Amino acid sequence: MLTLSLILLPVVAATLLLLIKSPAVKTLALGAALVELALAAYAFATFKADAQMQFEFDYPWIAGAGIRFSGGIDGISVLLVLLTGLLTPLITLSAFGREYDRPSTFYSLILYMQAALMGVFTARDAFLFYLFFEAALIPVYFLAAMWGGEKRIAVTFKFFIYTIFGSLFMLVALVYLYYQTGVPGKPGVHSSAIVDFYNLNLTPAAQGWVFWAFFIAFAIKMPVFPFHTWQPDTYVESPTPATMLLSGIMLKMGVYGLIRFLLPIVPAGLETWGLLATTLSVTGIVYGSIIAIRQRDMKRLIAYSSFAHVGLMAAGVFSQTANGLQGALIQMLAHGINVVGLFFVAEIIFGRTNSRFLDQLGGITRTTPKLTVYFMILLLGSVALPLTNGFVGEFLLLNGVFAYNNWLGAVAGLTIILGAVYMLRMFQKSMFGPTSARTETFDDLSGAESWVLLPLAVMVFWIGIYPNSFLKVTEPAVLNLLQYVVK
């Protein structure tokens, strides 16, 4: 029931919000998101650290076809549920700084998005997963295209078509897998439970096809090089809350999909194509980092950094090691926190100076002690300094990639150096140096803004200093999953 209410609560709240026309709508949205956070935190706190599904629900959906409306939380999804629950109220709160046209639609779309994301991370039925996977796209598409920048229509349309194109291939793969399941002696009986897909005996050729169908779907979502062309423009053109949803949570759908589907279902496909996939991911790391160094637009820079980070997560997953998977899981949490914080900082700077271009900024730090501290914490988390959240994830991920292939590991290791270069460059260009006309009268953080950044900073240190409180939760599930990989 807990899982079901995690999905249903935002839906109900969002639908009610649509009916309200008063300006109090944002406070109500924040309230709903906080209740949801409480539920997610409760789920995390009471989660038993074993490989079992917990807080399950299970109802017939298309009963005759063996398709069920079922979900639950296990070690793979628990951190993502927590992440979604944690980030949504912060994203909602971060939107308070700017007046959005038609606020009730705006905030209800955020909550619908949260519901779909919760559904993706908790679905136990493959078609239910697909349903939420696609449904998550619609609210964020409307958010981006209604409140976005000048080129929003063309850019978001490209994003929508591109991602749905990928996921349709996943649908083909899911339908194929669904027809491979069955009960011996009962022709025509199939099941679409994800667990039943794990035990299929597919031929290596079939595994190759299914591998690519899944890979394209998830690679576009994350995105992995060379499927990333939609990403920078979409991140820049979207309003910042939508960008936060996209980068903070939605790209994790891709990584989660890799772990949930690709690894256990097509181990032989991964055996054949894994090197290519890892190479693509590692290429993305270097490529994204190098482009990020040359950016002058803060939002675009963070977008490319996100592209580089997610490449490392994908590479870690493809390494098929416990360290790689654990790293990917904790890095998803860490990256979500860092990237949302960084986008929020960019939004604060844009809100006061009306510019995101590094060459037009500078000297902000003179008037803003609080902002400087928070920005620095998030930035250090992002460049994986020890004792911050990024370090744990990147260390485990690189460990995994090294175990898989030394050369690729070495190249992937560049991420730490390159990441430090572009992040510190951004910090230095915007915060230090002489003030420009735009930054002379820069106000420090307001109360609401501090309340967004404070929890993020706390999380940066919590994960960095005591990662075990998260790692121990995911470990049994990861080890259990790896049994299917080496079968």
Place this chain on the structure above:
Amino acid sequence: MNASYLPSDYLPVLIQLGLALGFIITTMIVTHSIGPKRKSQKKDDPFECGIPVEGDARTPISIKYFLIAILFVLFDVEVIFLYPWAVNFKGLGVTGFIEMVLFMGLLLAGFYYIIRKGVLKWE
């Protein structure tokens, strides 16, 4: 009766077909080739009692003619059904009678509709 026919059984039909076609083709060719041909301006004119031709023959005709013609064809065709019914009147019995009354009733309803719509009004 023999229910199955061999292809050879159709031979008389084929001969008949050949004869009919042959007759027509032969006649057409023969008349065309042996008849005399004279052409003149007067001869190619449409004949109208010696009066010079005026205007186009394809003048628009009032739609009412077509309506009447169509309605005539419609009711005419329906009435054809009466013949086989009349021939089998005894065999079909009371059911057949009721069915025909129904049929005629529908027909009359249509007729009434036409009159009420004013389709048959000439002015």
Place this chain on the structure above:
Amino acid sequence: MLPIILLSVFGIVLLFMGFLKSKVLLLPATLVFILAALATTFMDWGKTYLYFQNMLLTNNLAILFTTIVLLSAFMVVALSNSFIEDEQAQPAEYYALLLFSLVGAIMMISFENLIMLFVGVEILSVAMYVLAGSDKHSPRSNEAALKYFLMGAFATGIMLFGIALLYGATGTFVVSGIKSYVYTNAYGVSLLLYMGIILLLIGMLFKVSAAPFHFWTPDVYDGTPGLFTAFMSTVVKTAGFAALFRVLSVSFVGVYSFWWGTLAALTCLTLLIGNVTAVYQTSFKRMMAYSSISHAGYLLIGLTALGTQTKQALVFYSLAYSLATISAFGVLLVVSRQRQDTNGVNENFDAFNGLARQNPLLGFVMAVSMLSLAGIPLTAGFWGKFMIFTTAADKGIYWILVFAVLMSTVGIYYYFRVIIAMYFREGAAEPVKVAPFYRYVLIAATILTLVLGLAPGLLEGLV
């Protein structure tokens, strides 16, 4: 078979109601008549009956298709309030013709004898020819009627020839009789049978506007008054596919290997032409014409991969498609009439600019129907496509599945143009007004689309 009789009688009654001074009664009367026919349809639920000396056969599948057809007709009629206000229109005749065409549709759905199929197609088509030209003073409407009539008459001719050849091959018009012929002569089926199948298929594929017999569709759909276009693209298509399914699944299932390749090729061609050409349209109505071609393609997948799941897939898909199409046309009718440009009613994409702001309800209805037609999850259209795809997967024809998936990506492109116009572009400031009843119909269709999108299991196990 009460609905056929009832609808015929009601049609005549409507004709005479046209003589009344007031036209107020016509619309509610027609709605009541259709509901009455719908109610009597269910009297045969759960049983299989042969009617009229084995001419018609009703079973649950036929009843479900009849329900879809009558439901579509009900919604179309409910959206027709503009007739009453129009001086030129002849509402009594239009409604009567709609009811008569429903008789034809029901005959096409439940025929057991091929003669009945032919008669049903003719009844349906003749009524549609007239309705296509019902906007007497518009040259486009006249063109549509003439084109539809000429091409349609030609197609029914071919179909009749096919039926004659089938009779020549099998000695029977009865669907199940042809089936037993095919099974008893499994190794020496007459060549006439194959020719008959091909010709019959051509005739029927013309009616459902499958490529390469689709050339009439854009012009006819474009020229026909919007309401009747909605009727044409839902009722005619549903009935056509019901008929195709019956004849293929009963009579010709024994020679599946003969026709499935041809049908698969035509399916792909239909999908390709419908989807790709729709991208290039500037008129929404013409886009809907091509979209209807593409949906014929998706439905054909179900027939190509004829199997145990085909009927459920066809029923679900037809229902989802009909609901979405009628609500899309419903919104178009209001918008095009209130946003006129120099050429009269504006049926282009730009007529929808900014609609979501002026009338959020219409915007939402249209958005849901476009999402459903595009097959996006949470709408009935997604499950329709899903079930159609699973029929192909069940038969193991994966290449057609991949092709269909590619084509539905193309489909998203043109359906989303409407959503973009409505939500993200600025448009005329004056609000668009909708009559209350009209609004209820649109809301009902949208809710049904969403409910079926959330709980597709509702229709499970009916067939």
